[in-house]
Amino acid sequence: MAARAGARTGRGRTGRRVITAAVVGVALAIVAPIAGLILLVAAVVTNIVGVDSGGMQTGGTVVYANEGSTFVDTNPLRNAWGGYQNGQILAASLCPIATATGQQATCDAVAAFANLNAAYRQTFGRDITVTDSYRSYADQVAIKVAKGNLAATPGYSNHGWGLAFDLGGGIDDYDSEQYAWMKANGSRFAFFHPTWAEPESPDFTKAEPWHWQFVPAAAQLGPPTNSAGTPDSNRAFGRTLADQNKGWTGDEWACLEQLWTAESGWNHYADNPTSSAYGIPQALPGSKMATAGTDWETNPRTQIIWGLDYIADRYGTPCEAWAFWNRHSPHWY
């Protein structure tokens, strides 16, 4: 965790002798600027390196938990915005955060942050403080050099994706009302607090109240619970997620589209009358989808995420699953 500079006190003492005061005064005149410089350097170093000692993501499943909402990101690396490498996002593809001087992130994250900030401002009467956002690869290397094992390996910082925001102004304190507000409202704007950054994180060095992430897949799927989704909107969700989570586009998307049309018509309430198969991917039984979220009965997003992983694990690709489905009668996969 970031070390915080202690409060500086400036209580003077009445000098007993003028000559002593004069000597001290001269000494201070020499030392104070140097001390000030040291303090300044320390503050800069703290700002640069004092965050995200463990803020790495190396793939696999990341769980983002908010009050009333849990988002499971099954393959966060695929969510790298625009297909750029970590820390290598072209400057032209980054956008400045209008309410935070010098801060920038990917443009979709910035757009979502503006909406988040507007809601926050309505509650607290001021903008969200942003202390860090996008970090280029070069920045990550510099931090690694300065901080060693306490810094993320260059190329693996969450901040290199342009999706992570370090927030202050109270949000950087687990016990504040600002933090509680973010926990309750962040997910409405696709901003999540990763479970690795929670207070009960197994590694206390990763307990980072200030670290929040924009999750592109969540943003494109609308509100956390999409129980009102139609088959058409579910199909659109599926297409986005198949691309983001698995890289399945073109023919692979066409196979997936046909497979789940045949299975459920992309209806997330589809309930097989002769078996306990349920939902868009027709998981058998439906409760298997609980591994992707407790809302598997009502949330098409949860069902799609589970189904994509199922196909990847069992068949490798949607076209392999579709071929298998067509070879069997009655059809199943």
Ligand SMILES: [Zn+2]
């Ligand atoms: Zn961070």
